[in-house]
Amino acid sequence: MSIAIQEEVEPIIASFAARLRAVLDRAMSDWLEMPDRGRFIYPRTRANIIFDDIVRHALIEFDGDGDEDVKALHEPQSVKFMFKNSVVARFKKGNDNGVGSNIETNAVMDFIDPQSSFGGLPEIHRVEIVYMLNVLATDYAEVEVVARDMDRRVWAFPLVGKPSAEIVPLPTRTPPVLTVPVVTPKVAPAKEDSGKDATE
Numbered sequence: 001m002s003i004a005i006q007e008e009v010e011p012i013i014a015s016f017a018a019r020l021r022a023v024l025d026r027a028m029s030d031w032l033e034m035p036d037r038g039r040f041i042y043p044r045t046r047a048n049i050i051f052d053d054i055v056r057h058a059l060i061e062f063d064g065d066g067d068e069d070v071k072a073l074h075e076p077q078s079v080k081f082m083f084k085n086s087v088v089a090r091f092k093k094g095n096d097n098g099v100g101s102n103i104e105t106n107a108v109m110d111f112i113d114p115q116s117s118f119g120g121l122p123e124i125h126r127v128e129i130v131y132m133l134n135v136l137a138t139d140y141a142e143v144e145v146v147a148r149d150m151d152r153r154v155w156a157f158p159l160v161g162k163p164s165a166e167i168v169p170l171p172t173r174t175p176p177v178l179t180v181p182v183v184t185p186k187v188a189p190a191k192e193d194s195g196k197d198a199t200e
Contacts, residue, residue, distance in 0.1 A: 004087070004125035004147040006155045012087050013127070013145050016070070017159055023061050024091075024131060024143060024159075027053035032138060046137060047093050047101075054091045054131075055079055087125045089145070094130040098153045099146055129159060 013020070030053045031037065031046070040046055055078075062081055063072035073080040073088065080090045092100025127145050134141040144156040 003149055003154050004127050006147065006157065009087050009125050009127055009145065009147070010157055012084050013089070013159070016083060019061055020058075020129060021143065021159055023057045024054060024129075024140065026057045028139060030057075050133075051091065051093060058091065082124070085124075087127060089127050089129050092128045092130050094132045094142070094144075094146075097151055098130065098144075098156065099148045099151065100128040100130055130156075 027050055031050050034049070037046070040049075058081065059072060059079065062070040069084050071082045071085075073082055078090065080088050082088045090100070092102070095101040125147075127147050130142075130144050130146045131140050132142045133139070143159045145159055146156040147154045
């Protein structure tokens, strides 16, 4: 198939956006609640743990829930999700090009090369749900749905779910009325004249 068409993909993914974002947020909560997570030496360890948690939560959310609109496509080292028999998506940590970070195996090449057939499926859109962590790895800096052509990012849109908490507006405070202060200057008392001549 050719490169995924954004106008066809976006409304399909949008109908699952809140659930997809919840999966990512649960995985981040697991990471933040991990005791002594600072003990890991290599960033790839953190990346693997977060990715594993994302996949675990995605399987809980989508696999076997009776929803025929989402199917988990299990592979030996990964899992992808097919939405409404039209879009196949995989979760990936983003690289500097804004696409999923990969070791280029044959399976990866089949997915990222729009000219390749993927899994014997008919014409189907292939996209990545790409996440980038903030500098402290305490939250996501960005989460986007990305179409790619090999290592090139073709298009992307942000994955926005429902807010996790109700936003309550704070009451506004009326600014104080500023008035010019009334100042009564003190007048120095007049010196008494003793009536004596200063020369005496």
